[in-house]
Amino acid sequence: MQRQTIAELSRQLQDGSVKSRDLVERCLTAIEGPGRQLNAFVSVCGEQALVAADAADELLKAGRAGPLTGIPFAHKDIFCTTEVATTCGSRMLEGYVSPFDATAVARLREAGVVLVGKTNMDEFAMGSSTETSYFGPTGNPWDLHRSPGGSSGGSAAAVAAGLVPAASGTDTGGSIRQPAALTGITGFKPTYGRVSRYGMVAFASSLDQAGTLTLTAQDAAMLMEAMAGFDPRDSTSVDRPVPVYTDELNTSLAGKRVGVPREFFDEGLDPDNEQRVREAIAVLEGQGAKVVEVSLPNLGLSVPTYYIVAPAECSSNLSRFDGVRYGHRHQGAADLESLYKLTRKEGFGAEVKRRIMTGAYVLSAGYYDAYYLKAQQVRQLISEDFKRCFAEVDILAGPTTPTPAFLLGEKTDDPVQMYLNDIYTIGVNLAGLPGISVPCGLVQGLPVGLQLIGPHFGDTAVLNFAHVYQQQTQWHCLMPAPTGTPDAADNAGGAS
Amino acid sequence: MALYPTDVRQIAHLARLEVSDDEIADYVDKLSQIIDLVDQLQQVDTGGVVPMAHPLDMSQRLRADEVSEENQRELFQRNASAVTDGLYRVPKVID
Known part of the structure; x- marks a missing residue:
C-alpha cells in the first residue's frame, strides 16, 4: 500500500481528485488484509467510518471543509471513544464502551478526521514493546519478528505500514517517540498540558501527554492545531493560546543553537545508531545552526x-x-x-x-x-539540568533509542532491561518538555530516530527543526517492504 | 534491597491484588530487581532541593461551586456488571 501524508491527502480532498470514502475504504481494506499480520488494531469501526466519510465528502463538496476534513485516522486504544470499545490493551476493560469522548477525540472529530479504528498498545501504556497487551503483541512492519516499540506500538506500526496516514499516541516515558523511531516514522510529544488528558485513561498523571504518530513533522503540526488547547475538564490543561504551528515550519535555522548532550552518547548507544544521529545533526548544522556540546549530568x-x-x-x-x-x-x-x-x-x-x-x-x-x-527531588535536579541547557541553546538533539528494534520476546522476562532501554526519552517526560523523533537512517536495515527536544512551550521550534530536517532528507519517505505471508497472521494475534 | 515473600504478600494486600503461592517467587525476584534499580537514588545528595510535584509552575485551578454536569446515572451504569434499582451491587458488607 502506498503511503501518503495528511498534507498530500488534504490537497487531493480539497481539489476533489479523491473522496474521503475512497480513502477510508482503502484503509479498511489494508487493515483487514495485509495489515492483519501486524495485529496493530484492537478494533475497527468500518460502518461508522464510512458514514463519517460520506458526511466529510458533503462538507468538501459544499466548500465548508477544513484541512483535516475526511482524513482517515486511528486512535490509540487509551482514548475514550463513544462509537467503539476502549480497552487500553487490558482484559480489565475488554468490551468497555465509554459514555463520553476524550477531548482529543472530540476535537479531531470536529475538525473532520474520520476514525477507522483503535490501535493496540502495552496494557495501560505500561511497556516499551506492545508485548504486554492482553490482545497479543504487535509486529514491526520492518521485521515481523521484532517489536514496533511501545507503548503506542499499534499506532506506530499502522502508520509505518500505511494502514492509516496518521494516528494518536500517548507518551509517559517515551511511548510516542520510541515506537516512532523503531518503525521509521515521526512521533511528536507536545509540552506537558498542551493536549487535554480528559478521557485519556490515566497511567501517571504528572507525566502523561497525548501526541501524534505521522509520516512528517508537517502532519504533526496540522493535527496539533486541532488537538491542542485549554480544556476546563483537565485540571492540568494549560490555558495559553495555541500557536499556528504550520506557519513556523519553514523558519530558517540560521543562527539557531543546537545543544548535543554528551550523556546521550555514553556507553550503551549502538555505534551505527550514533553515526546516523551525528549525520543528522550535521544536516542541521548545514542549515546554518550552530552545534554546541552541553551536559545533562543527572540524565x-x-x-x-x-x-x-x-x-x-x-x-x-x-x-x-x-x-x-x-x-x-x-x-x-x-x-x-x-x-x-x-x-x-x-x-x-x-x-x-x-x-x-x-x-x-x-x-x-x-x-x-x-x-x-x-x-x-531528583526530578527537580533533572528538570534544572534541562533548564540550564535551554538558557544556552534553542533545541537539544540526540538519539531516541540506544539500538534499532529488538526482537519480540527478547526482553519480556527482564523488566529492568526493558526499562533501561528508555534512557533517552524518560527525562523529557520528567521535565514536561516537548520532543519529537524523526527517522534519520537505517542500522542493519532497521530504522532509527533523531530526537529533538525543546524548552517548555517550544513545540513550535521542535516542529520547525524537524520539518527543516525532513526538507533536506528522505529518511521519512522510506517504507518497509510488504512483509510476511498471509499465514504469518496466525502467529501475530491471540490473547496472551 | 531484597524483598521477602512476606513483603510481597503485604504489598499485594495494600494494592488489593490476589497473589497465589506459586506467583510469589517471581514477584520476589522481579520486584527486588526494580527496587535495586530505584535504590540508586539513595546515593544522590538532595539536601535543600525542593521536591517537584508537577512539570510546570502552575497552581490548581478552582471554579465556582455550581452544578455543571447533569445526572447521567443510567448511561454510566451501563458499564457496571451488577446494578439493581440504579444502585451498584456488591457482596454483603455489613451483617
Missing part, C-alpha cells in the same frame, strides 16, 4: 526516578478498577475485599501488577520519604 538518574514516580501515580490511578462500576468483575466473590482482589488478579497482566505493587511499596508507610519524596 542517568532519570530511569530510577521514573520507576518511582510513574508506579506511584499508577498505583493510585488504577485503584479505580474495583469490579464495581465498570470493567472486569470476578464472579462469585464471598466478600467485598475478595471481589477487589480477585477482580484485579484476573483483570490485570503481569507488568501492570508489578508496577502497581512497586507503587504501593514506595508510597507505603515508612518508605514515602526514602522513595517518593527523594524521586521528586
Whole structure:
C-alpha cells in the first residue's frame, strides 16, 4: 500500500481528485488484509467510518471543509471513544464502551478526521514493546519478528505500514517517540498540558501527554492545531493560546543553537545508531545552526526516578478498577475485599501488577520519604539540568533509542532491561518538555530516530527543526517492504 | 534491597491484588530487581532541593461551586456488571 501524508491527502480532498470514502475504504481494506499480520488494531469501526466519510465528502463538496476534513485516522486504544470499545490493551476493560469522548477525540472529530479504528498498545501504556497487551503483541512492519516499540506500538506500526496516514499516541516515558523511531516514522510529544488528558485513561498523571504518530513533522503540526488547547475538564490543561504551528515550519535555522548532550552518547548507544544521529545533526548544522556540546549530568538518574514516580501515580490511578462500576468483575466473590482482589488478579497482566505493587511499596508507610519524596527531588535536579541547557541553546538533539528494534520476546522476562532501554526519552517526560523523533537512517536495515527536544512551550521550534530536517532528507519517505505471508497472521494475534 | 515473600504478600494486600503461592517467587525476584534499580537514588545528595510535584509552575485551578454536569446515572451504569434499582451491587458488607 502506498503511503501518503495528511498534507498530500488534504490537497487531493480539497481539489476533489479523491473522496474521503475512497480513502477510508482503502484503509479498511489494508487493515483487514495485509495489515492483519501486524495485529496493530484492537478494533475497527468500518460502518461508522464510512458514514463519517460520506458526511466529510458533503462538507468538501459544499466548500465548508477544513484541512483535516475526511482524513482517515486511528486512535490509540487509551482514548475514550463513544462509537467503539476502549480497552487500553487490558482484559480489565475488554468490551468497555465509554459514555463520553476524550477531548482529543472530540476535537479531531470536529475538525473532520474520520476514525477507522483503535490501535493496540502495552496494557495501560505500561511497556516499551506492545508485548504486554492482553490482545497479543504487535509486529514491526520492518521485521515481523521484532517489536514496533511501545507503548503506542499499534499506532506506530499502522502508520509505518500505511494502514492509516496518521494516528494518536500517548507518551509517559517515551511511548510516542520510541515506537516512532523503531518503525521509521515521526512521533511528536507536545509540552506537558498542551493536549487535554480528559478521557485519556490515566497511567501517571504528572507525566502523561497525548501526541501524534505521522509520516512528517508537517502532519504533526496540522493535527496539533486541532488537538491542542485549554480544556476546563483537565485540571492540568494549560490555558495559553495555541500557536499556528504550520506557519513556523519553514523558519530558517540560521543562527539557531543546537545543544548535543554528551550523556546521550555514553556507553550503551549502538555505534551505527550514533553515526546516523551525528549525520543528522550535521544536516542541521548545514542549515546554518550552530552545534554546541552541553551536559545533562543527572540524565542517568532519570530511569530510577521514573520507576518511582510513574508506579506511584499508577498505583493510585488504577485503584479505580474495583469490579464495581465498570470493567472486569470476578464472579462469585464471598466478600467485598475478595471481589477487589480477585477482580484485579484476573483483570490485570503481569507488568501492570508489578508496577502497581512497586507503587504501593514506595508510597507505603515508612518508605514515602526514602522513595517518593527523594524521586521528586531528583526530578527537580533533572528538570534544572534541562533548564540550564535551554538558557544556552534553542533545541537539544540526540538519539531516541540506544539500538534499532529488538526482537519480540527478547526482553519480556527482564523488566529492568526493558526499562533501561528508555534512557533517552524518560527525562523529557520528567521535565514536561516537548520532543519529537524523526527517522534519520537505517542500522542493519532497521530504522532509527533523531530526537529533538525543546524548552517548555517550544513545540513550535521542535516542529520547525524537524520539518527543516525532513526538507533536506528522505529518511521519512522510506517504507518497509510488504512483509510476511498471509499465514504469518496466525502467529501475530491471540490473547496472551 | 531484597524483598521477602512476606513483603510481597503485604504489598499485594495494600494494592488489593490476589497473589497465589506459586506467583510469589517471581514477584520476589522481579520486584527486588526494580527496587535495586530505584535504590540508586539513595546515593544522590538532595539536601535543600525542593521536591517537584508537577512539570510546570502552575497552581490548581478552582471554579465556582455550581452544578455543571447533569445526572447521567443510567448511561454510566451501563458499564457496571451488577446494578439493581440504579444502585451498584456488591457482596454483603455489613451483617
